[in-house]
Amino acid sequence: MNNRQIVLAARPTGFPCETDFELLETPTVEPADGQFLVKTSYLSVDPYMRGRMNDAPSYADPVAIGQVMVGACVGQIVQSRNARFPEGHYVSGMFGWQEYALSEGEGVRRLDPDAAPISTALHVLGMPGLTAYFGLLDIGQAEAGDTVVVSGAAGAVGSVVGQLAKLIGCRVVGVAGSDEKIRHIVTDLGYDAGFNYKTTDSYYAALKERCPNGIDVYFDNVGGPITDAVFPLLNQSAHVAICGQISQYNAVEVSQGPRLLWHLIVKRATVRGFLVLDFAEHYRKALSQLTRWYREGKLNCRERVTDGIENAPRAFIEMMQGANIGKQLVKI
Amino acid sequence: MNNRQIVLAARPTGFPCETDFELLETPTVEPADGQFLVKTSYLSVDPYMRGRMNDAPSYADPVAIGQVMVGACVGQIVQSRNARFPEGHYVSGMFGWQEYALSEGEGVRRLDPDAAPISTALHVLGMPGLTAYFGLLDIGQAEAGDTVVVSGAAGAVGSVVGQLAKLIGCRVVGVAGSDEKIRHIVTDLGYDAGFNYKTTDSYYAALKERCPNGIDVYFDNVGGPITDAVFPLLNQSAHVAICGQISQYNAVEVSQGPRLLWHLIVKRATVRGFLVLDFAEHYRKALSQLTRWYREGKLNCRERVTDGIENAPRAFIEMMQGANIGKQLVKI
Numbered sequence: 001m002n003n004r005q006i007v008l009a010a011r012p013t014g015f016p017c018e019t020d021f022e023l024l025e026t027p028t029v030e031p032a033d034g035q036f037l038v039k040t041s042y043l044s045v046d047p048y049m050r051g052r053m054n055d056a057p058s059y060a061d062p063v064a065i066g067q068v069m070v071g072a073c074v075g076q077i078v079q080s081r082n083a084r085f086p087e088g089h090y091v092s093g094m095f096g097w098q099e100y101a102l103s104e105g106e107g108v109r110r111l112d113p114d115a116a117p118i119s120t121a122l123h124v125l126g127m128p129g130l131t132a133y134f135g136l137l138d139i140g141q142a143e144a145g146d147t148v149v150v151s152g153a154a155g156a157v158g159s160v161v162g163q164l165a166k167l168i169g170c171r172v173v174g175v176a177g178s179d180e181k182i183r184h185i186v187t188d189l190g191y192d193a194g195f196n197y198k199t200t201d202s203y204y205a206a207l208k209e210r211c212p213n214g215i216d217v218y219f220d221n222v223g224g225p226i227t228d229a230v231f232p233l234l235n236q237s238a239h240v241a242i243c244g245q246i247s248q249y250n251a252v253e254v255s256q257g258p259r260l261l262w263h264l265i266v267k268r269a270t271v272r273g274f275l276v277l278d279f280a281e282h283y284r285k286a287l288s289q290l291t292r293w294y295r296e297g298k299l300n301c302r303e304r305v306t307d308g309i310e311n312a313p314r315a316f317i318e319m320m321q322g323a324n325i326g327k328q329l330v331k332i
Numbered sequence: 333m334n335n336r337q338i339v340l341a342a343r344p345t346g347f348p349c350e351t352d353f354e355l356l357e358t359p360t361v362e363p364a365d366g367q368f369l370v371k372t373s374y375l376s377v378d379p380y381m382r383g384r385m386n387d388a389p390s391y392a393d394p395v396a397i398g399q400v401m402v403g404a405c406v407g408q409i410v411q412s413r414n415a416r417f418p419e420g421h422y423v424s425g426m427f428g429w430q431e432y433a434l435s436e437g438e439g440v441r442r443l444d445p446d447a448a449p450i451s452t453a454l455h456v457l458g459m460p461g462l463t464a465y466f467g468l469l470d471i472g473q474a475e476a477g478d479t480v481v482v483s484g485a486a487g488a489v490g491s492v493v494g495q496l497a498k499l500i501g502c503r504v505v506g507v508a509g510s511d512e513k514i515r516h517i518v519t520d521l522g523y524d525a526g527f528n529y530k531t532t533d534s535y536y537a538a539l540k541e542r543c544p545n546g547i548d549v550y551f552d553n554v555g556g557p558i559t560d561a562v563f564p565l566l567n568q569s570a571h572v573a574i575c576g577q578i579s580q581y582n583a584v585e586v587s588q589g590p591r592l593l594w595h596l597i598v599k600r601a602t603v604r605g606f607l608v609l610d611f612a613e614h615y616r617k618a619l620s621q622l623t624r625w626y627r628e629g630k631l632n633c634r635e636r637v638t639d640g641i642e643n644a645p646r647a648f649i650e651m652m653q654g655a656n657i658g659k660q661l662v663k664i
Contacts, residue, residue, distance in 0.1 A: 051598075059598050223593055245594040254590040261555055261592075262577040264605025266383075266391050271603040273596025 003028045004309050005098035008063045012053055015250045016320070020053070021069070021313040028100045036080035038091060038101045040073040043309070043330040044122040045316040046156070047221075050249040059275060069097040069312075072127060074111065074118045075332075085110070092121040097312050099332055116294055123156045123327035124301040125290055131243060131276040132160035132219075133286045137168075139241035139274045140217040144169030147211050149230055150191075152221030154181035156301070156327040157243060159189055160290075161219045163299050166190045170217070173210045175203070175226050177322045184325050188300055203229035214238075223247045224255065231263040242273040246320070302326030335360045336641050338429035340395045344385055347582045348652070352385070353401070353645040360432045368412035370423060370433045372405040375641070375662040376454040377648040378488070379553075382581040391607060401429040401644075404459060406443060406450045407664075417442070424453040429644050431664050448626055455488045455659035456633040457622055463575060463608040464492035464551075465618045469500075471573035471606045472549040476501030479543050481562055482523075484553030486513035488633070488659040489575060491521055492622075493551045495631050498522045502549070505542045507535070507558050509654045516657050520632055535561035546570075555579045556587065563595040574605040578652070634658030 002025050009022040031037050052063045052070055063070055073095040080087045085105055093108035095101035111118050116125055123129060135157075136142050148165040152158040153174025162185060165172045174185045174194035185191040193210040200206045207215070207229055214235035220227055223245030234240070248255055264271065279286070293299050304324040306315035312330045319328040334357050341354040363369050384395045384402055395402055405427040412419045417437055425440035427433035443450050448457055455461060467489075468474050480497040484490040485506025494517060497504045506517045506526035517523040525542040532538045539547070539561055546567035552559055555577030566572070580587055596603065611618070625631045636656040638647035644662045651660040 220593070223591065227593065242593050242596045245591075245597065248591060248594050256588050257591045258586040259555065259577075259580060259589045261552070261559065261574050261603065261605070262580050264574045264603065265577065265607065266605070268606055268610060269604070271593065271596065272601070273593070273598070274600055275597065278600060 001028045001100070002026065003098055003100040005068045005096070006309060006312050007066050007068055008053060010065065011055060012050075012250075014252045016050065016053065016313075016317055018313045018317065023310050029102055031079050031081045031102060033081050035102050035104050036077050036082045036085045036087075038073070038075040038093070038095055038103060039078045040075035040095055040099060040101060040332045042074050042119045042122055042305075043097055043312060043332060044072045044126070045312065045319050045328050045330060046071070046128070047244055047246045047249065047320065049316060050320065059277070070094060071097050072122055073101070073332075074121050075101075090118050092118075092126060097309065099309055115291065119303060119327075119329060120294065120301070122329060123303070124160055124294055124299050125287060127276060128156035128327065129160050129290050129299075130279065130283060130286055131157050132164055133290060134276060134279040134282070135219055135241040135243045135274060136161050136164050136217070138279065139239065139272050140219055141239045142168060142170055142217045146216035147171045147173065147213055147235075148217040148219065149173045149175070149207065149211065149215050150219045150221070151175045151223075151226045152244065152246060153185050153191065153194060154325050155221060156324075158219070158221055159185070159301055159326050160299065162189050162191045165217075167293065167298060171211075171213075173207070175222070181325055184302065188302070197226055204232065207233055217241070219243060221246060224257065228257050228260065231260045234263060234267045234269045236267055236269075238267055238269040240269065240271040242271060250320070303329055305329045305331050307331050333360045333432075334358065335430055335432040337400045337431070338641060338644050339398050339400055340385060342397065343387055344382075344582075346584045348382065348385065348645075348649055350645045350649065355642050361434055363411050363413045363434060365413050367434050367436050368409050368414045368417045368419075370405070370407040370425070370427055370435060371410045372407035372427055372431055372433060372664045374406050374451045374454055374637075375429055375644060375664060376404045376458070377644065377651050377660050377662060378403070378459070379576055379578045379581060379652065381648060382652065391609070402426060403429050404454055405433070405664075406453050407433075422450050424450075424458060429641065429662075431641055447623065451635060451659075451661060452626065452633070454661060455635070456492055456626055456631050457619060459608060460488035460659065461492050461622050461631075462611065462615060462618055463489050464496055465622060466608060466611040466614070467551055467573045467575045467606060468493050468496050468549070470611065471571065471604050472551055473571045474500060474502055474549045478548035479503045479505065479545055479567075480549040480551065481505045481507070481539065481543065481547050482551045482553070483507045483555075483558045484576065484578060485517050485523065485526060486657050487553060488656075490551070490553055491517070491633050491658055492631065494521050494523045497549075499625065499630060503543075503545075505539070507554070513657055516634065520634070529558055536564065539565055549573070551575060553578060556589065560589050560592065563592045566595060566599045566601045568599055568601075570599055570601040572601065572603040574603060582652070635661055637661050637663050639663050
């Protein structure tokens, strides 16, 4: 039984390309005592992976050249020598870009396929959902009546942010990169309004029109000119949650823009960056709330599924280019 | 008895000049019932006044053309029809750029000239001292062992920030605009290190050398390229207190700089703007603490005194140009 894996072949300069990755085929290894073997069903590709491809100090080590790319997966246990993780059970974990993974159970969550499709553990009931939850409620401090703006509004995280903000009684405005995405967030996700930044001249005017009472919470996945346009519209005591800056991740030089910090003084506004990892001790409670809303039909998350581990690099690149509405997955 | 006043004659474009102000002479008015007349001894000139000269919405109304410039003063009550504020007492209040002011006591604080020289109510025991106190401790969340960087380190606020940070056990690095200022903050105020940004090529290298353990708290009075150099050096869970952005206040166009927000994600850093006014309910406790430290000789604040109300515009302009070490005052 062979294991097909995608390893990092070269560190991308600027935008990654398919030649930065390589497909290897290696024999699978039998689980030792305490281990189990997972056959992955879905791999999640996420923006944070771009950072791991750089050889730069960060909150986690970079992926080494020749090493299997990191990534969260869901799958089924096919062999086990670990009593807590018996054969046949479904699990999620950081199994990497490969068809089979050995694990000792660290960071592995058991899934109930009757409660929700297992792929949801990679989006609305997984890391992107938790990121949306803590970013909106803890970092963004969103409350009923607030106007919330979300950049990357149709992505895996943004989709959940907007729906959570509606559930707690906010006005929600989304920014995304196609008319189809804007239709989706307004029609399917319940956003109050949105605009396609690729066909809008003045982001400031577009936001001002859609946020007549100013902006109380900004959930930023994107950065750059969209964020520049948000700052002048922040209300007093506004909160900005910096979740991602995907517009900057492939920059070769540091991008320049208008200085924004002076807006914060008179507005007494707070800007805070965060990683979902910092909320690990509260995951259980948040997942139970998200699961309840999901089962009540209150959280929609569209999936874009690319077939085959060999196509994972392309799926990642397309996700970074914004091809996905909702969550980009690779079906293995 | 005539009252000499400085009124705003024109709204400055860019850097203010003396012709933006006008000296008027009007008869003083007798206090009505409930009022008292203050003869001002010292006028405080502060960076926030630049904002009040613009006709733009802010936390306070702009000064109208022909209106006496706003400003805090200390002085003595020379006539009174208000039992709470008897003749002969010393007070501080927002009396404006003038020799005499009528007041009904709103926002007026009685001063004890035996406890501290009355001019200290305009700096270390007044608004700048309170700004330093709340900005460092509440917004900046400074704690013993932290490395604190202060821009505008030799100014009225920065002088107090650095000394407070030393009192609570931080390593403190100051950035200021002359070698004399750097000597002052290190020798007289106890800063651990500093550098003159006007003669330093790489602010990043200068900060990195002086902050070998990174930066936990940044108290920013200045903004611009100094702030740009701080962000890459922020530690995990760092706090940035945006008190002022004096480098930006006279800009005619929005200044451009490197995009900084992505630094906040992995660092989980918080940037917060503030106005000291938001802490009004805690002023009494903070002033009592500052007064105790001052009387114990632990808070030094040099004054730069310009003589004569007619020279207030020049004193303001020179302060904005960085001529002052410590607090810029006008003696009336």
